[in-house]
Amino acid sequence: MKDKIEALKGNLIVSCQALEHEPLHSSFIMGRMALAAKVGGAYGIRANSKEDIKEIKSVVDLPIIGIVKRNYEDSKVYITPTLKEVEELMEAAPEIIAVDATNALRPGNITLDEFFYSVKAKYPNQLLMADCSTVEEAVHADELGFDFIGTTLVGYTEQSQNHSIEANDFEILRTILGKVKHKVIAEGNINTPKKARRVIELGAYCVVVGSAITRPQLITKEFTDALK
Numbered sequence: 001m002k003d004k005i006e007a008l009k010g011n012l013i014v015s016c017q018a019l020e021h022e023p024l025h026s027s028f029i030m031g032r033m034a035l036a037a038k039v040g041g042a043y044g045i046r047a048n049s050k051e052d053i054k055e056i057k058s059v060v061d062l063p064i065i066g067i068v069k070r071n072y073e074d075s076k077v078y079i080t081p082t083l084k085e086v087e088e089l090m091e092a093a094p095e096i097i098a099v100d101a102t103n104a105l106r107p108g109n110i111t112l113d114e115f116f117y118s119v120k121a122k123y124p125n126q127l128l129m130a131d132c133s134t135v136e137e138a139v140h141a142d143e144l145g146f147d148f149i150g151t152t153l154v155g156y157t158e159q160s161q162n163h164s165i166e167a168n169d170f171e172i173l174r175t176i177l178g179k180v181k182h183k184v185i186a187e188g189n190i191n192t193p194k195k196a197r198r199v200i201e202l203g204a205y206c207v208v209v210g211s212a213i214t215r216p217q218l219i220t221k222e223f224t225d226a227l228k
Contacts, residue, residue: 001095004063005063005095005127007043009205011043011044011206011207012041012042012208013043013185014037014042014044014046014213014214015046016045016046016214018214019048019069022215023216027049030047030052032059034060038062046064046208047066047094053066053094063095063096065097066089066096066097068085074108075105077107079098079099079131080100081106082108083115083119083122086123090123096148098152099115099119099131101131101137101140102153102157102159103137113144116128120145128148129146129148130142131152131153131187132149132151132153132154133153133156134172135179138151142179142181147183148182148184148185148205149176149180149184150208151165151184151187152208156188164189166195174202177204184204185204186199186206186208190212
């Protein structure tokens with residue numbers, strides 16, 4: 001597995017996800033999407049749910065960042081919120097599991113620290129990625145001991161709603177890179193090849209691109225909006 005993770009350096013991870021309300025929602029389709037990504041030169045896949053991950057693993061041999069997106073009434077945390085989701089993912093054995101690492105309390109009023117330590121106690125060898133929205137969250141996740149620090153949620157939380165990952169030549173990314181010791185994965189609104197290349201130049205370990213590659217309804221909307 002070490003070789004697979006090292007191969008990610010300087011390369012592209014493609015997020016292959018389609019939620020229940022989306023046209024391409026299907027584990028089979030996500031498997032084909034992952035294969036298309038591999039053919040195009042991707043070195044890794046980010047995927048949602050154990051079902052999709054198992055299907056993707058049957059088609060490609062690329063390392064996978066696994067998540068489970070699930071809503072809970074008592075929490076704003078949406079990406080791998082509880083140990084239940086981690087246990088589901090362990091059935092599919094993704095190389096990396098990504099979790100919301102914002103300052104929001106998890107279901108049951110569990111803090112990120114409590115959640116992190118409980119996961120590590122049960123699965124000490126599992127690689128974990130912190131999906132963060134601010135520099136402060138990234139630094140805290142780094143101090144906790146997450147293997148990868150991601151910019152996934154920049155602009156998607158209350159505390160980061162006025163921020164954008166690409167603003168001021170990726171200022172947030174550059175600041176995080178200067179403050180943490182673990183590998184940083186650039187993710188979130190990196191929607192052009194030029195931006196993907198730039199984050200690698202700045203020092204990101206690798207880059208995740210999703211909607212701009214794998215959500216055709218959103219890509220189509222950009223074109224139709226431009227024609228109105």
